[in-house]
Amino acid sequence: MALSRQAIVxxxxxxxxxxxxxxxxxxxVADVLGVQAGALYYHVPNKQSLLAALSEEVLGTVLDPLDDxxxxxxxxxWAMSLRRSLLARRDAAExxxxxxxxxxxxxxxxxxxxALLEREGFHKPEATMATLLHFVLGHVVEEQTRAQxxxxxxxxxxxxxxxxxxxxxxxxxxxxxxxxxxxxEAQRR
Amino acid sequence: MALSRQAIVxxxxxxxxxxxxxxxxxxxVADVLGVQAGALYYHVPNKQSLLAALSEEVLGTVLDPLDDxxxxxxxxxWAMSLRRSLLARRDAAExxxxxxxxxxxxxxxxxxxxALLEREGFHKPEATMATLLHFVLGHVVEEQTRAQxxxxxxxxxxxxxxxxxxxxxxxxxxxxxxxxxxxxEAQRR
DNA sequence: ACCTGAACACCGTTCAAGT
DNA sequence: ACCTGAACACCGTTCAAGT
Numbered sequence: 131m132a133l134s135r136q137a138i139v140x141x142x143x144x145x146x147x148x149x150x151x152x153x154x155x156x157x158x159v160a161d162v163l164g165v166q167a168g169a170l171y172y173h174v175p176n177k178q179s180l181l182a183a184l185s186e187e188v189l190g191t192v193l194d195p196l197d198d199x200x201x202x203x204x205x206x207x208w209a210m211s212l213r214r215s216l217l218a219r220r221d222a223a224e225x226x227x228x229x230x231x232x233x234x235x236x237x238x239x240x241x242x243x244x245a246l247l248e249r250e251g252f253h254k255p256e257a258t259m260a261t262l263l264h265f266v267l268g269h270v271v272e273e274q275t276r277a278q279x280x281x282x283x284x285x286x287x288x289x290x291x292x293x294x295x296x297x298x299x300x301x302x303x304x305x306x307x308x309x310x311x312x313x314x315e316a317q318r319r
Numbered sequence: 320m321a322l323s324r325q326a327i328v329x330x331x332x333x334x335x336x337x338x339x340x341x342x343x344x345x346x347x348v349a350d351v352l353g354v355q356a357g358a359l360y361y362h363v364p365n366k367q368s369l370l371a372a373l374s375e376e377v378l379g380t381v382l383d384p385l386d387d388x389x390x391x392x393x394x395x396x397w398a399m400s401l402r403r404s405l406l407a408r409r410d411a412a413e414x415x416x417x418x419x420x421x422x423x424x425x426x427x428x429x430x431x432x433x434a435l436l437e438r439e440g441f442h443k444p445e446a447t448m449a450t451l452l453h454f455v456l457g458h459v460v461e462e463q464t465r466a467q468x469x470x471x472x473x474x475x476x477x478x479x480x481x482x483x484x485x486x487x488x489x490x491x492x493x494x495x496x497x498x499x500x501x502x503x504e505a506q507r508r
Numbered sequence: 509a510c511c512t513g514a515a516c517a518c519c520g521t522t523c524a525a526g527t
Numbered sequence: 528a529c530c531t532g533a534a535c536a537c538c539g540t541t542c543a544a545g546t
Contacts, residue, residue: 132529133530146420155518155519155520156520156521157518157519157520165530165531166530166531166533167519167520167521168521168522168523168530168531168532168533169529169530169531171520171521171522172528172529172530173529176520176521177520177521206458219532224420227457227460230461231413231460231461231464231465232464232468233464233465233468233475234501235452237514246382254485254488254539256485257470257484257485257488257489257492258488258492259459260458260485260489261454261488261489261492261493263457264454264456264457264458264461265450265453265457267448267453267457268416268452268453268454268456269450269453271416272420272453273419273420274420275421275422276420277430279421279422286422295446296445296446296449298447299443299450300449300450300453301448302496303446303447303450303452303493303496303497303500304492304493304496305490305496306495306496306499307491307493307494307495307496307497307498307499308492308493308496309499310496310498310499311491311492311495318408321510322511324509343539344536344539345539345540346537346539354509354511354512355512355513355514355542355543356538356539356540357511357512357513357514358511358512359509359540360539360540360541361510361511365539366540367541409534454514479528491511504533509529509546510545511544511545512543512544512545512546513542513543513544513545514540514541514542514543514544515531515540515541515543516540516541516542517538517539517540517544518537518538518539518540519536519537519538519539519541519543520528520535520536520537520538521534521535521536521541522534522535522536523532523533523534523535524530524531524532524533524534525530525531525532526530526531526532527530527531
């Protein structure tokens with residue numbers, strides 16, 4: 131079982147699920163693979179790029195809604211799908227947020243949404259998608275840290291249902307805003 | 320010059336400004352104060368709580384708009400003031416975002432806004448403020464990392480003006496959404 | 509009460525040397 | 528080409544011992 135980039139990524143995902151981002155070190159990944167830490171650097175340039183690869187793995191599970199649904203429904207569905215993908219993996223929101231901020235993630239997760247908003251004549255599709263993306267990431271980062279602190283017994287009283295409701299409210303807010311602004315612009319003409 | 324919690328916080332802020340969050344270690348703080356690293360733990364329980372104290376220092380510079388301005392203007396002003404405070408200090412957005420997520424920051428920065436929205440009869444003031452807060456933090460985290468990569472010559476082509484415009488668009492979106500939803504609710508009655 | 513010195517158990521990354 | 532062994536320059540945190 132020769133070492134490979136994919137094997138390293140898989141080992142990383144395993145450690146992420148089992149121990150979390152804080153315990154995801156190059157040395158731990160190497161241990162899992164029964165190899166010296168230095169050997170990883172033959173397949174991966176550095177830790178950041180490994181984390182970016184893990185982020186891409188997470189983002190790869192996001193399902194884009196069907197293209198023929200109306201924009202509001204599309205945006206809402208996308209946001210919920212993104213949240214689901216992030217919640218499916220321990221510390222995934224923090225991982226993805228920092229990888230995206232560093233600009234190391236290849237595919238742009240807002241691509242499809244931007245294209246849709248462009249076709250539908252929305253203004254500033256890029257800024258709209260960025261707003262939605264930032265909200266989802268920020269919200270889920272908080273959800274995951276709070277949930278984990280609760281699990282660790284630091285009992286920060288974490289209510290999953292209430293958190294989900296607040297998420298949906300936030301999405302409605304942004305989607306409504308996007309819809310309202312496009313109407314305002316239309317009225318001005 | 321006896322060691323004190325405030326001296327430690329000040330040294331931390333100095334390192335943050337000069338070298339960034341990545342280089343802000345307990346050992347470096349101790350060095351600046353001419354003391355052994357272990358000595359810090361007599362005044363501060365751990366690194367996380369020091370970071371939380373630094374976050375509170377940053378959030379303390381946010382100016383709440385006057386209470387008699389209308390809600391939309393208030394929210395917009397608050398978001399811009401928060402952004403200004405975050406941009407004023409190196410890596411402040413990342414610092415504040417993670418401290419807030421961990422729930423270690425004492426004062427709630429969304430407090431005043433929530434109270435205002437409650438008085439004005441808006442629905443879900445807490446969720447609305449959380450949405451705005453997450454957006455601001457996410458946006459500025461990205462701004463600061465991108466700006467720094469640009470400064471470090473990784474030339475990610477960072478346009479400050481365009482970034483500011485996208486920020487204002489996001490705020491407008493959220494504020495418009497909050498306004499629209501309150502009107503929709505009013506119409507239902 | 510407050511701080512030192514030294515340790516414990518780690519990090520990411522590099523690189524000569526081996527195969 | 529691919530990996531080992533070992534090093535370099537760090538971490539956060541603890542704690543006996545000193546003052």
